[in-house]
Amino acid sequence: MGPLRTVVLVILGISSLTFIALFGRLPVFSYILHENHPLVLIFFLGLLAIGEYFFLPTAWPWMSSIHKFWVPGVVILPFVLIYKCVVTKSFITSQNHDEEMKRYPYDRVLFHPGQRCRTCHFLKPARSKHCNICRACVSRHDHHCVWLMNCIGANNYVYFLSLLLSLSVLLTYGTLLGYSLLSQTLQEIVPSEYQAAMKGWKMYFNIWAVVITADAKIGTVTLLMLMTAPLAAAFLVYHTYLVWAGMTTNESAKWSDWKCDVEDKLVFKAKRSQIPGAPRYMDLGDQPWPVDSDQILVLDDEPPADGYILSTDSNFIKYHSRPGAPVDGWERTDSMGDIVNIYDLGFWNNLKDSVGLPVRRKW
Numbered sequence: 001m002g003p004l005r006t007v008v009l010v011i012l013g014i015s016s017l018t019f020i021a022l023f024g025r026l027p028v029f030s031y032i033l034h035e036n037h038p039l040v041l042i043f044f045l046g047l048l049a050i051g052e053y054f055f056l057p058t059a060w061p062w063m064s065s066i067h068k069f070w071v072p073g074v075v076i077l078p079f080v081l082i083y084k085c086v087v088t089k090s091f092i093t094s095q096n097h098d099e100e101m102k103r104y105p106y107d108r109v110l111f112h113p114g115q116r117c118r119t120c121h122f123l124k125p126a127r128s129k130h131c132n133i134c135r136a137c138v139s140r141h142d143h144h145c146v147w148l149m150n151c152i153g154a155n156n157y158v159y160f161l162s163l164l165l166s167l168s169v170l171l172t173y174g175t176l177l178g179y180s181l182l183s184q185t186l187q188e189i190v191p192s193e194y195q196a197a198m199k200g201w202k203m204y205f206n207i208w209a210v211v212i213t214a215d216a217k218i219g220t221v222t223l224l225m226l227m228t229a230p231l232a233a234a235f236l237v238y239h240t241y242l243v244w245a246g247m248t249t250n251e252s253a254k255w256s257d258w259k260c261d262v263e264d265k266l267v268f269k270a271k272r273s274q275i276p277g278a279p280r281y282m283d284l285g286d287q288p289w290p291v292d293s294d295q296i297l298v299l300d301d302e303p304p305a306d307g308y309i310l311s312t313d314s315n316f317i318k319y320h321s322r323p324g325a326p327v328d329g330w331e332r333t334d335s336m337g338d339i340v341n342i343y344d345l346g347f348w349n350n351l352k353d354s355v356g357l358p359v360r361r362k363w
């Protein structure tokens with residue numbers, strides 16, 4: 001079966017390239033993935049454009065008017081959002097540094113005041129991270145996306161979330177449309193006695209192979225959409241979870257470290273109000289952060305003992321003399337549920353915050 005083999009080879013080739021671009025650690029690809037190289041973005045745009053070029057002209061005459069109304073929007077929106085994701089930067093510059101310092105308070109769990117970026121020499125605002133590929137500190141850093149040649153951060157997370165949603169809609173909608181078009185082809189080319197035999201798996205796949213080969217353009221693109229729709233949906237679900245949990249991709253890794261430390265019984269907690277000289281959160285002026293927390297966390301084998309000093313730039317403690325007797329007020333933390341994430345304001349406020357809408361109130 002010549003044409004079928006071509007269809008299968010095209011799909012296998014594209015899906016392995018997709019897999020490498022997503023999870024690839026091959027040395028050949030490491031240059032492309034670790035420099036801001038446009039190859040993955042070109043592949044991504046090419047896949048979308050070529051898929052639509054093959055699918056739309058063939059499918060258009062068969063579509064009902066309601067589909068003809070929706071399809072242009074569903075097709076164009078991902079390109080607009082990709083463009084916005086690529087060109088919108090969330091870099092911290094000397095012009096916006098003062099403002100960025102006021103964006104979030106330091107929680108003194110994941111982010112500590114007084115730390116400087118070794119490359120940019122700025123004081124690092126809470127929730128920011130330096131990106132080696134973009135060569136800049138990025139505000140509310142989520143992750144560096146090789147598909148979009150840019151860091152996803154404070155200013156373009158709204159476009160990134162919208163892109164995941166629009167790609168999920170495009171791919172699901174396209175798969176269903178392709179399926180209904182291929183079903184029509186099946187009705188036309190497969191004799192009814194064969195259709196009746198489709199209850200068996202082998203016959204089912206054989207007949208679909210014939211239909212996909214007979215309508216190779218629609219067939220290939222539909223199969224590709226069927227395979228990539230779950231991928232787009234999975235990323236959308238994961239980022240919805242992150243918004244719900246009040247964390248970025250960057251912070252989810254930091255929270256995993258804390259989870260390991262809690263399991264290893266290395267985390268001790270005290271009430272800030274009961275510890276003399278305990279550091280306060282950074283003062284953010286007249287619009288305080290909605291969540292205040294009375295917790296102080298430290299990492300150690302043993303609870304803080306007499307002679308300890310709270311470190312201002314980490315969760316480790318120092319001693320000005322040899323540790324003495326244990327100090328009251330510190331308790332071992334047994335569960336992540338005991339640790340407050342001050343950046344978690346509840347789902348709707350997290351969503352508002354992640355897309356750049358204000359969440360602070362004057363009181």
Ligand SMILES: [Zn+2]
Nearest residue numbers: 117120130137
């Ligand atoms: Zn930096």
Ligand SMILES: [Zn+2]
Nearest residue numbers: 131134144151
């Ligand atoms: Zn980056």
